[in-house]
Structure formats: C-alpha cells, structure tokens
Amino acid sequence: MKQTPLNIWSFLIRKQNQCVITTLKIINWVLLLAFSIQLICYAEQFHESRQWLNLHYYEKTGDGYLSLADSNQFFVSKNGRTNPEAEYIKALALSKKQDRDFREKFPLRYKIITQVNNLSYEPLVFPDPDIQDIQIVYPNQYLSNPASMFGHLFLLLRSKNGITDSTILHYVADTGDVGSLGYIPGGLTGKFEGRYLMEPYYKKIKQYNYVDDRQIIYYDLVLTKKSINNLQLHAIELKQTHFNYYFLNENCAFFIGKLLNVVLEEDVVSLKSLILPSQIVNTLHDKFLLSSEYHRKPGTQLFNDYYSNLNRSQRVDVIDLILKKTTNIPSDQNTLKSFLYISDYLINNYPRLTPVIRYNRIRAFKELRKQGDVNIRPSLQKQNEVSKIKSKKISLDYELYNRFSIYYSPVYYRDISSFNMLQTKEMDLLSSGVIIDSKVSPLYTLTLIDIINTSQYNKVLNAYSWRVNSFFAYKKKLLTDQSFESGFSYNIKNQSVVFGFLGFNYASYDQVKDEALNNLQLNPSMRVGVKQKVFDENTNWSVSYNYRYRHNYIALNLTHHGFKAIHQVSYSHGYDFDKIKLSTIIPF
Structure with missing residues (x-):
C-alpha cells in the first residue's frame, strides 16, 4: 500500500493517542498507589489523630497521654487509658473479627474504624431516626445551690414526635447525701464521680421550670445528620465509664464541650483552670455553630409582673385561689393569669397546696378559654439574633x-x-x-x-x-x-x-x-x-x-x-x- 502524507499523519496521530492513553493509565495507577499508601499510613497512624484522641477523652501529659475516663470498662486494651496506640490496635482487631460485644458497647468506635480501614460495616446498634435536631440548653445561674451558681449546660435531642418525647443528655456529679457545705470542698478536690446521663426531657425540665424556676436559654446547634447520629452512638459508649468531677473546670460545661468535640470538625473546649457554661456557648457562637436562640421567662417573674399591677381586691382573689377550693372563679383575666403563672411553682415547692391549686386551675383555664384567651403557659420567645453571653x-x-x-x-x-x-x-x-x-x-x-x-x-x-x-x-x-x-x-x-x-x-x-x-x-x-x-x-x-x-x-x-x-x-x-x-x- 502506497504511503501518502495523509496516511502517515493518521498513523502518527494514532501512535500519539496510544502513548497519551498509556501515560494517563500509568499516572492513574501511580496516583491510586500513592492514595492507597496514604490511606494505609493514615490508618496506621490513626491512633494519633484528633478524632481518636477525642473519642477516648485523652489529655496530653508530658510525653504521653492520660484519658479523663476513670473506668477500665471504657477501654478494650489493658493499658488503654494511657496508650492510644495499644487501644487502637486492639479495637482494630476486634473490628476485623466483627466482635459482637465490641460492636454493641462501642458503636461509634466500630463505625469509625471500619471507615478508616475500609472494613465491612455490620452495626448492631443504631441511632434513633426520630431525632431531628439537637439544641444546647443553658439554665442560668441558680444562686441557692453552689453546684449551679454558674448555670448548667445540657443537650436536648429533639424528637420529630414532639418535645414530650425528646431526651436530654447532660453531665452531672453524683454527690450522694453531701449537702451544700460539703459540696464545695468535694467539688474543688474531685471527690465526686461525674457521669453522662440521658433522661426524658419532661422530667428534668420540670425541675428547672417549676422547682428552681430559672430562666432558660435554648440554642439550635448547627449539626449534620451524620454528627447527630454519631453523637447518639457515642452516648451509648459513655455508659461504660465515669469521670472525676471538679467544680471549676472538669464540670458540666467542660464535658458537654468534650462530647461535642467528638462529633464536630474542630474542638470547642480544652482543659484549663476555669471553664464556665457561658464559655462553651460563646465558643459555639464564634464558630457559627448556633443558628437560633430562644428564651423562656420564669413563671415567678411573669407572676410578679402581673401581681404587682393588681389592686387589693384582685390580690385577695389570687390568694383565695391558692388557698381555697372555689366554684366561683373570678372573671378578671389578670387575676387568673397571676394565679396560673405561679401555680406550677407552688405545686412543686409546696405540696400541701397541690389539691386546691389543681382544682382551681382547671376552672381558671376554662374561664380564660371561654373568654378566648388560650395563651397562658410561658412559651419560648425566639430572639432576633444569637447573642454571646456576657460573663466578664x-x-x-x-x-x-x-x-x-x-x-x-x-x-x-x-x-x-x-x-x-x-x-x-x-x-x-x-x-x-x-x-x-x-x-x-x-x-x-x-x-x-x-x-x-x-x-x-x-x-x-x-x-x-x-x-x-x-x-x-x-x-x-x-x-x-x-x-x-x-x-x-x-x-x-x-x-x-x-x-x-x-x-x-x-x-x-x-x-x-x-x-x-x-x-x-x-x-x-x-x-x-x-x-x-x-x-x-x-x-x-x-x-x-x-x-x-x-x-x-x-x-x-x-x-x-x-x-x-x-x-x-x-x-x-x-x-x-x-x-x-x-x-x-x-x-x-
């Protein structure tokens, strides 16, 4: 066949294309090999990663580490509390074996290890699919109790089925029968055990709303669905341990922050001499992790606002509604609202008044509804913007x-x-x-x-x-x-x-x-x-x-x-x- 310039040109182009394709394949294999080596190296060094250290609450101590978790049940290796590498090697081996006990007790560790090492993920424990979002909640200072004089901090796992089906996750000290005077020295010296607890929202919030009657601030946390699920899995792992509780730093604010460290991309708390709930809220604010803010005004404050404007006759009617069963309910709205705003507080703090107050409260609600006024209970008031808590x-x-x-x-x-x-x-x-x-x-x-x-x-x-x-x-x-x-x-x-x-x-x-x-x-x-x-x-x-x-x-x-x-x-x-x-x- 006679070679023409066109044929020669076509031949060269084909050879060039083949060369390019071969070169691209080589580059692809080199990149794949480099990526694989990087993954292997990352997996081998994962015990030094921020994620692994946060999962076990490790703190740097000189040349080594010490976990704040004070129970051997929180670790799967003999020296796990002080040796992140030994803990990782043992956890990896259990994950490869698909160990049932490990998967049930430590579902987040198992999930992360399988992802890092490209292992088969066969979970036995699953997050609650009804949890739609999480709020961080700040009941403010309660000066009648030294344990709460700086406020408290907890997470509210909000269910799509409503607030009554929601759960709170918080960190509390087990003080036993120690009173206020014994709490201060015990809290300063770490004599109490601290634990993460999950409780029904309606049960715990009753104390803040109607016993302590504190102002409560709710913040919507900016979390992905993955982070919400991981937090639930980690909460299961925390059942295996307790921590030493210190009033000034290793307290509710610190450990709620440490819990968030596990599921966030960057830390929001580190150990220092004084840690307050307001500091955690402000750090989350600075990192744009709070989207909305809501306030609940205390019932006693609402009562005082109304009661102080009542005349003498109206005040007598309020006191009668507290002390005497009556079928002759006053029709004045301000009188009835004053009574209703204080009723929950009195029921929870003065049990002897409960039968009378409940009897009259039903009739007071009916009278207000008859007048078309149904917005009685204190509600959450959304603020125009999320603000920092001023604490200095x-x-x-x-x-x-x-x-x-x-x-x-x-x-x-x-x-x-x-x-x-x-x-x-x-x-x-x-x-x-x-x-x-x-x-x-x-x-x-x-x-x-x-x-x-x-x-x-x-x-x-x-x-x-x-x-x-x-x-x-x-x-x-x-x-x-x-x-x-x-x-x-x-x-x-x-x-x-x-x-x-x-x-x-x-x-x-x-x-x-x-x-x-x-x-x-x-x-x-x-x-x-x-x-x-x-x-x-x-x-x-x-x-x-x-x-x-x-x-x-x-x-x-x-x-x-x-x-x-x-x-x-x-x-x-x-x-x-x-x-x-x-x-x-x-x-x-």
Whole structure:
C-alpha cells in the first residue's frame, strides 16, 4: 500500500493517542498507589489523630497521654487509658473479627474504624431516626445551690414526635447525701464521680421550670445528620465509664464541650483552670455553630409582673385561689393569669397546696378559654439574633476630683429583665483592681466574691433578698471587709422598689469612704431606700439611708443601662464627707 502524507499523519496521530492513553493509565495507577499508601499510613497512624484522641477523652501529659475516663470498662486494651496506640490496635482487631460485644458497647468506635480501614460495616446498634435536631440548653445561674451558681449546660435531642418525647443528655456529679457545705470542698478536690446521663426531657425540665424556676436559654446547634447520629452512638459508649468531677473546670460545661468535640470538625473546649457554661456557648457562637436562640421567662417573674399591677381586691382573689377550693372563679383575666403563672411553682415547692391549686386551675383555664384567651403557659420567645453571653466585665470609676479606679472581673453575671430590679441576680468573682489617688500611693484590691440575690417579697412569694461580699485591699498592709446583709424588697406597680436590709461588716477597710479603719471591727449595718423608674425601663434613680462602719450617710444614684455599658452617677453625703463618683461598667 502506497504511503501518502495523509496516511502517515493518521498513523502518527494514532501512535500519539496510544502513548497519551498509556501515560494517563500509568499516572492513574501511580496516583491510586500513592492514595492507597496514604490511606494505609493514615490508618496506621490513626491512633494519633484528633478524632481518636477525642473519642477516648485523652489529655496530653508530658510525653504521653492520660484519658479523663476513670473506668477500665471504657477501654478494650489493658493499658488503654494511657496508650492510644495499644487501644487502637486492639479495637482494630476486634473490628476485623466483627466482635459482637465490641460492636454493641462501642458503636461509634466500630463505625469509625471500619471507615478508616475500609472494613465491612455490620452495626448492631443504631441511632434513633426520630431525632431531628439537637439544641444546647443553658439554665442560668441558680444562686441557692453552689453546684449551679454558674448555670448548667445540657443537650436536648429533639424528637420529630414532639418535645414530650425528646431526651436530654447532660453531665452531672453524683454527690450522694453531701449537702451544700460539703459540696464545695468535694467539688474543688474531685471527690465526686461525674457521669453522662440521658433522661426524658419532661422530667428534668420540670425541675428547672417549676422547682428552681430559672430562666432558660435554648440554642439550635448547627449539626449534620451524620454528627447527630454519631453523637447518639457515642452516648451509648459513655455508659461504660465515669469521670472525676471538679467544680471549676472538669464540670458540666467542660464535658458537654468534650462530647461535642467528638462529633464536630474542630474542638470547642480544652482543659484549663476555669471553664464556665457561658464559655462553651460563646465558643459555639464564634464558630457559627448556633443558628437560633430562644428564651423562656420564669413563671415567678411573669407572676410578679402581673401581681404587682393588681389592686387589693384582685390580690385577695389570687390568694383565695391558692388557698381555697372555689366554684366561683373570678372573671378578671389578670387575676387568673397571676394565679396560673405561679401555680406550677407552688405545686412543686409546696405540696400541701397541690389539691386546691389543681382544682382551681382547671376552672381558671376554662374561664380564660371561654373568654378566648388560650395563651397562658410561658412559651419560648425566639430572639432576633444569637447573642454571646456576657460573663466578664471592666469597671471604671472616677471620683471628683482626685481619685480614679479600674477593675477587671473574669467571672461576672448580671441578670436584669428590663427595669425589674427585684429580679436582680448579680455575681462578681475574683475581681481585681487598683485605686489611684493623686495624693497617696495606689491601693490594690481583690474582691473574692460579691453576690446580690434580690427577689420580690409579697404575700404569695415570701422571698428574701441577700448580699454577700468578701473584699481585700493592700497598701503597706492587708486590709479587709467581709459583709453580709439580708432583707426584703417590695415592688410597687412595676415602677418603684422599696427595700430594707440588715447585716454586718467585719472590716478593717471602709469601702464607702475608701480608707483604712483604725482596727479590725465587727459592726452592724443597715440600708433602707427606694428605687424609681425614670423616663424608660433602662433608667432609674435611687435614694437610701445607710449605716455602715459606724457612720450614717445618704446615697443618691442615677443609673442607665445602655446597650453595651452601664453608667452611673452617685452622690454620698455623711457627717464628715461628701463624695461624687462617675462609674461605667462594661460587660463582655
């Protein structure tokens, strides 16, 4: 056959195509081989991965590791608590054998190992398909219980069948019969066992809603379906162990964060000296893992809002509904709502009132429904945006004309709902500062604890208010002021607060005049005054008569709660002193 230029050209093109195809095949095999080698290497080194270390709650200790899990049942190898590699080798062997006990007790480990090593996945345990999403829930500070003074944190596994079929997953300390006084030293030294527990939502939330009556904040977590399923599988694994509970760091917030570390792409918590529920929420916020925020207002606060606006006759009707069975139910909506808002709290805290309250509550609901008012129970209020929890503060004070102060508080919570100062819950811990005076040397201060628990007192809620303060200062010598006061606060039409307190100071330093006393003294204290709303619900003034450190004085304050700061102008007048001070508190 005669070779023409066209034939020669076609032949060269075919050869070139064959060469290209052969080259592509070689490249493909090289890439496949490289990928296979990489997988093998990854599988062999998987025990050093973040995922494996988080699965077993390993913490770095010098050159090695130690798991926070304090039970041998949580590991499948003899030295699994301190040896991630030995634990992985044994778990891999069990996965290859399709060991039944391993697959039942450690379903997430089994799932991950089979995926990493390309093994057959034959699960025996499955996640609940009805769980549609997960919320992280933050009941705020409960100052009547040291275990909850920073708040609590738990996960709500929400069922598509409704909230009553949902489950909560939380971490709690088993304190046994230890009371509040024994809890503090035991919690500080790790004497209690901590465990992850799953409980029906309706059962646990009853305590927060109607026994403690705390404000509760719900956040929607941004989780994939895979992460939701993996979290459920890991919860089964956690039944095999307990942990040592420490009040300040290895607490509910830390271990909820550690649980989320297992199913998230990046960690949200690591072990440090102080870990608070607000820190976990704020970290999730910063990583864009919270999509919505909801608040539940406490029933007692709703009751106070309504009850304070009732007239004398209406208040008598509310008390009658609490104490006496009646078929003659009042028709006034505000009276009935006041009764219903407080009814669950009273049933759960005063069992002797239960039969009467339940009897009258049925009739009160019927009367309101007859009037077309069916929205009675406190509901979740969706917020406009997801906000960070402000848990620290900086304070700046300027005293005319020669004194300036600055303070930093690493733990600070202030819960004021609009003007309702009767519901103030304020906690300030480990606040350090310096007072600079142009005439004398600086004074260095440390406030170990300053807690204000102010609640409304009325004929229904016999709530006491109290404040405890532990203050130290140093200027050439150590000075102190330890104080406690207790009393009552009365709400007048949600516009004014009348208050009275009695207490004592054990002090060598006068915090009113900012000067040292001649010696350490134990003195009584008294404070009586009124606080009044001004202009709007963010501004108020107060005037009080005070007796402290053996001298009398009058105090006037004007306070404005701004969006990012609290501003205050105060004037104190005593027999031998006058003081004007400008203050700014910046929570963050």
